[in-house]
Amino acid sequence: MKTDLQTKRLTQFLFVFLLSLVTSYAQTTTPFTQRYETQGINGDLTIIGNSILGDSPDTPYNGDTQNNFIDMVFVDVDNNPNTFNSSSARFTTSSCNRIVYAGLYWGAVSAPASLDPETVKFKVPGRGYQDITADVTIDLIYYKDVTDIVATNSPISGDYWVANISTSEGPSSAAGWSLVIVYEDPTETRKYISTFDGFSVVQDSPNNQVDFNYSGFTTPPSGPVEGRVGVAALEGDLGWYGDQMLFKADGNPNFTALYDAENEANNFFNSKITENGAQVADRNLNSTNTLGWDQKLLNLTDLNPGNSLIGNGETGATVRVTNDVGGDWIYTFLNTFAINIIEPTLQVITSVEDTSGNQITHH
Ligand SMILES: [Ca+2]
Numbered sequence: 121m122k123t124d125l126q127t128k129r130l131t132q133f134l135f136v137f138l139l140s141l142v143t144s145y146a147q148t149t150t151p152f153t154q155r156y157e158t159q160g161i162n163g164d165l166t167i168i169g170n171s172i173l174g175d176s177p178d179t180p181y182n183g184d185t186q187n188n189f190i191d192m193v194f195v196d197v198d199n200n201p202n203t204f205n206s207s208s209a210r211f212t213t214s215s216c217n218r219i220v221y222a223g224l225y226w227g228a229v230s231a232p233a234s235l236d237p238e239t240v241k242f243k244v245p246g247r248g249y250q251d252i253t254a255d256v257t258i259d260l261i262y263y264k265d266v267t268d269i270v271a272t273n274s275p276i277s278g279d280y281w282v283a284n285i286s287t288s289e290g291p292s293s294a295a296g297w298s299l300v301i302v303y304e305d306p307t308e309t310r311k312y313i314s315t316f317d318g319f320s321v322v323q324d325s326p327n328n329q330v331d332f333n334y335s336g337f338t339t340p341p342s343g344p345v346e347g348r349v350g351v352a353a354l355e356g357d358l359g360w361y362g363d364q365m366l367f368k369a370d371g372n373p374n375f376t377a378l379y380d381a382e383n384e385a386n387n388f389f390n391s392k393i394t395e396n397g398a399q400v401a402d403r404n405l406n407s408t409n410t411l412g413w414d415q416k417l418l419n420l421t422d423l424n425p426g427n428s429l430i431g432n433g434e435t436g437a438t439v440r441v442t443n444d445v446g447g448d449w450i451y452t453f454l455n456t457f458a459i460n461i462i463e464p465t466l467q468v469i470t471s472v473e474d475t476s477g478n479q480i481t482h483h
Pocket residue numbers: 196197198199200201202203204205206
């Protein structure tokens with residue numbers, strides 16, 4: 121009988137184990153791992169970036185067609201003959217603020233083998249291009265920690281350029297770059313900030329979702345809970361629907377579809393670069409349709425009346441990229457989370473001495 125029971129338990133274990141394997145829904149070729157985390161900073165995370173292919177080398181594309189139906193060509197707007205493709209995005213912040221982290225992602229849906237995809241040219245405000253080589257390859261995406269380059273440069277604010285991304289041209293091509301910046305700003309609320317990168321193709325069932333789990337924070341015990349979720353992905357199309365980004369705080373029973381003025385709940389991945397519900401125009405080229413490069417920072421505050429989306433004292437949340445109908449294939453490679461947390465209680469100890477050096481501090 122004991123043997124039967126052991127066999128039964130082993131069978132149950134194997135069943136649960138196999139079930140856990142098939143519930144890894146998306147076709148994740150590079151598992152998502154945490155790239156950056158700070159458990160407390162007065163500051164914020166932002167993402168700047170751009171596509172580097174379009175329907176013209178020097179004119180923004182503002183139509184609503186998919187990249188699949190456009191003869192995609194290199195964008196090249198830096199007036200520099202030594203680069204074959206180039207695009208820029210602007211970062212603006214107070215000069216008093218301090219960069220604590222900067223991470224650059226670049227990549228393409230397809231690229232000729234003849235070019236070195238791991239190396240690109242990177243230009244920070246007031247400087248010339250420098251060659252940088254990826255720290256890691258994340259399937260079609262390349263990543264380099266550029267904190268040293270960005271944090272030591274002055275000014276911090278200005279145009280950031282990336283050039284010579286290895287990519288194919290022609291229909292269905294898509295390529296671009298995203299620069300994640302975490303900065304200290306004493307005027308900002310205290311936040312927990314975390315980023316994950318990997319590579320996951322969300323497409324038809326059964327590869328129709330990927331989850332990002334955030335923990336290691338506690339939201340304030342009272343008052344409104346504010347924060348932002350960021351995402352970057354290849355191959356989101358404006359003209360194909362069904363793709364969503366969902367959010368669920370641990371204390372809530374259900375997922376809620378995120379949306380804002382530029383990103384629909386049922387067409388979240390739409391070839392747009394947006395921040396807080398608006399197109400980011402400080403880019404060159406500044407196409408409203410990037411033809412396959414999605415990059416968004418979505419403000420949770422508007423979706424959180426009465427803390428209905430994420431509440432006080434919350435310690436975990438899950439972000440889900442999904443497509444239940446399989447209309448649009450999404451290649452997600454970056455997810456970011458910033459949430460306000462309890463302000464630390466500052467204990468200020470003042471010591472005062474008289475002119476003879478005697479302590480006259482009163483406690
Ligand atoms: Ca050029």
